Amino acid sequence: MLKTLTKQVGSFKTASMLTPIFIALEVVMGVLIPYVTSWIIDEGIAKSNLANVYKYGAIMLVLAAMSMIFGILAGRFSALASSGFARNLRQAMFSNIQTFSFSSIDKFSSSGLVTRMTTDVNNLQNAFQMLLRISVRAPLNLIFSILMCVFINTRMSAIFVIALVILGTALYLIISRTVKLFTQVFKKYDDLNNVVQENVSAIRVVKAFVREDFENKKFGKAAQALYSLFVKTEGLMALNHPVMMIVVYGCIIALSWFGARFIVAGDLTTGQLTSLFTYVMTILSALMMLSMIFVQLTMSAASGKRVAEVINEKATIVNPENPVMTVANGSIDFDNVCFTYNKTGVPPTPATLLAGQTAAAIDDCDYAIKDVSLHINSGETIGIIGGTGCGKSTLAMLISRMYDVSQGSIKVGGVDVRDYDLETLRNNVSMVLQKNVLFTGTVLDNLRWGKSDATLEECVEACKLACAHEFIQEMPQGYDTLIEQGGANVSGGQKQRLCIARALLKSPKVLVLDDSTSACDTATDARIGKALRDYMPAVTKIIVAQRVHSVMHASRIIVMESGRITGFDTHDNLLKSNNIYREIYTIQTQDSGDFDKPK
Numbered sequence: 001m002l003k004t005l006t007k008q009v010g011s012f013k014t015a016s017m018l019t020p021i022f023i024a025l026e027v028v029m030g031v032l033i034p035y036v037t038s039w040i041i042d043e044g045i046a047k048s049n050l051a052n053v054y055k056y057g058a059i060m061l062v063l064a065a066m067s068m069i070f071g072i073l074a075g076r077f078s079a080l081a082s083s084g085f086a087r088n089l090r091q092a093m094f095s096n097i098q099t100f101s102f103s104s105i106d107k108f109s110s111s112g113l114v115t116r117m118t119t120d121v122n123n124l125q126n127a128f129q130m131l132l133r134i135s136v137r138a139p140l141n142l143i144f145s146i147l148m149c150v151f152i153n154t155r156m157s158a159i160f161v162i163a164l165v166i167l168g169t170a171l172y173l174i175i176s177r178t179v180k181l182f183t184q185v186f187k188k189y190d191d192l193n194n195v196v197q198e199n200v201s202a203i204r205v206v207k208a209f210v211r212e213d214f215e216n217k218k219f220g221k222a223a224q225a226l227y228s229l230f231v232k233t234e235g236l237m238a239l240n241h242p243v244m245m246i247v248v249y250g251c252i253i254a255l256s257w258f259g260a261r262f263i264v265a266g267d268l269t270t271g272q273l274t275s276l277f278t279y280v281m282t283i284l285s286a287l288m289m290l291s292m293i294f295v296q297l298t299m300s301a302a303s304g305k306r307v308a309e310v311i312n313e314k315a316t317i318v319n320p321e322n323p324v325m326t327v328a329n330g331s332i333d334f335d336n337v338c339f340t341y342n343k344t345g346v347p348p349t350p351a352t353l354l355a356g357q358t359a360a361a362i363d364d365c366d367y368a369i370k371d372v373s374l375h376i377n378s379g380e381t382i383g384i385i386g387g388t389g390c391g392k393s394t395l396a397m398l399i400s401r402m403y404d405v406s407q408g409s410i411k412v413g414g415v416d417v418r419d420y421d422l423e424t425l426r427n428n429v430s431m432v433l434q435k436n437v438l439f440t441g442t443v444l445d446n447l448r449w450g451k452s453d454a455t456l457e458e459c460v461e462a463c464k465l466a467c468a469h470e471f472i473q474e475m476p477q478g479y480d481t482l483i484e485q486g487g488a489n490v491s492g493g494q495k496q497r498l499c500i501a502r503a504l505l506k507s508p509k510v511l512v513l514d515d516s517t518s519a520c521d522t523a524t525d526a527r528i529g530k531a532l533r534d535y536m537p538a539v540t541k542i543i544v545a546q547r548v549h550s551v552m553h554a555s556r557i558i559v560m561e562s563g564r565i566t567g568f569d570t571h572d573n574l575l576k577s578n579n580i581y582r583e584i585y586t587i588q589t590q591d592s593g594d595f596d597k598p599k
């Protein structure tokens with residue numbers, strides 16, 4: 001974890017090195033000042049020598065000015081280094097997230113990734129800045145001040161040793177408890193973030209189900225838990241101050257008591273006693289700072305782990321060594337394909353499976369796709385139909401290698417999808433995902449996601465095919481109308497049509513529409529289907545749908561049930577031979593009355 005994180009300091013190494021150097025210089029200047037004070041008192045004030053007061057006063061001013069300059073420089077460089085560190089961390093996380101396969105996104109969850117990129121990186125940034133500034137300042141202050149004390153009066157410095165032991169023990173007791181509590185605080189933070197993110201991203205659903213009260217209570221609970229823990233933690237932390245004050249005043253009393261005796265005996269001057277007073281403060285506050293770093297580092301260790309996990313996540317779907325750069329045609333072959341989302345299960349080996357393993361053994365393995373073999377000709381229009389959760393989307397996503405198959409192989413254009421260059425494959429197998437989104441920007445910007453250099457004419461043509469042209473024209477600024485985040489200002493059906501147009505602009509060899517017309521009315525759905533068949537005869541079209549009339553005009557239809565294919569034929573043949581298809585058809589046509597009753 002440390003290696004991953006320190007690598008991200010990157011170009012800010014110089015600033016990170018300069019900070020402690022300037023802090024060391026600042027500390028040296030600061031430590032010398034009390035010593036010069038003792039000269040002013042002993043050589044100037046005590047001897048009524050004004051010239052000495054001026055001389056040592058001037059030295060003190062120079063030291064103070066230099067200490068200030070070094071302090072400012074240290075502050076600047078530490079800010080630069082820590083903000084740069086945070087920027088690099090975010091950049092590294094973001095660019096690695098771009099390489100994530102769907103399974104990695106499933107693993108971290110979108111909201112989890114957001115927390116890691118914000119709260120966790122902030123924690124690390126603060127810890128890093130503190131580390132740069134205090135981890136050098138506090139020990140140096142401690143060492144130099146103790147040295148100066150020993151140098152001034154060895155016997156008197158015994159007082160500090162006793163004070164250090166008392167303060168050290170007290171701080172240890174307080175800190176060890178706080179660290180435990182802080183670890184819990186961060187867990188509670190995660191809970192709170194989860195509640196907020198889930199609620200905000202699904203606020204419409206919350207409102208639709210009138211779950212505001214429930215959500216309020218859920219949030220209140222998380223917030224209350226965090227509040228109570230914070231009060232407890234901060235209450236403990238607040239003990240630091242009085243403990244330190246008791247020790248400081250104890251030291252001052254002891255110093256005054258022994259100091260007075262030493263001065264009477266002539267072993268110590270008044271000036272030296274004054275500077276000892278200053279050093280006692282410095283030593284004890286250095287100790288205090290060290291304890292704070294300890295707390296901060298412990299707090300950020302959990303964040304560091306979470307950030308490093310994202311940076312180190314290896315892309316599971318990568319380009320092969322000598323990738324195939326062209327897709328010959330739109331034919332698709334599934335060869336004994338099995339797929340599971342559950343990576344922990346142990347699937348049967350291909351050998352045992354092919355040797356005729358029983359279907360039950362495959363079912364045991366939590367497969368979303370079970371032993372699918374099929375051949376689709378280039379240019380065919382294929383419908384996929386089946387109940388919810390039967391694996392339609394999964395089957396479709398495997399074609400463009402959103403996930404890798406657990407067993408068997410999938411070929412597009414006669415070549416295994418794992419042998420293609422990923423970009424080539426995904427440009428040629430254009431997918432309109434079931435959960436599709438638009439991005440903030442104009443209609444044109446969104447369309448050009450499909451093809452960055454598409455001309456307006458090309459965009460219009462794609463929109464006409466996807467039946468999106470009419471409604472875009474009616475929008476206030478036509479193709480320049482701004483689409484809000486997530487496509488909030490277009491209807492579900494309009495969003496789907498824009499997504500189809502965007503996919504068409506890729507001029508793919510295979511076009512997969514995963515339930516992409518579900519929010520369109522029946523007439524529009526039929527028009528889109530017809531347009532695709534008529535104007536894109538060479539493109540293989542895979543149309544996943546819940547409605548029979550979205551797929552009934554396809555050349556052939558795949559009927560799925562629980563991850564298996566139970567029928568793959570034309571509409572007419574399926575009506576005769578496939579019970580599930582006939583059932584779906586009957587129910588849907590009877591309900592809507594759109595179609596003739598089955599013969």
Ligand SMILES: Nc1ncnc2c1ncn2[C@@H]1O[C@H](COP(=O)(O)OP(=O)(O)OP(=O)(O)O)[C@@H](O)[C@H]1O
Pocket residue numbers: 106341342368386387388389390391392393394395434515546
């Ligand atoms: N990301 C995922 N992680 C784990 N399991 C998943 C994931 N996505 C889908 N599944 C599971 O895989 C099975 C098939 O899901 P899939 O989305 O392919 O169904 P579908 O036929 O497209 O359903 P629908 O018609 O509702 O879209 C389901 O049992 C589902 O619970």
Ligand SMILES: [Mg+2]
Pocket residue numbers: 392393394434514515
């Ligand atoms: Mg689906």
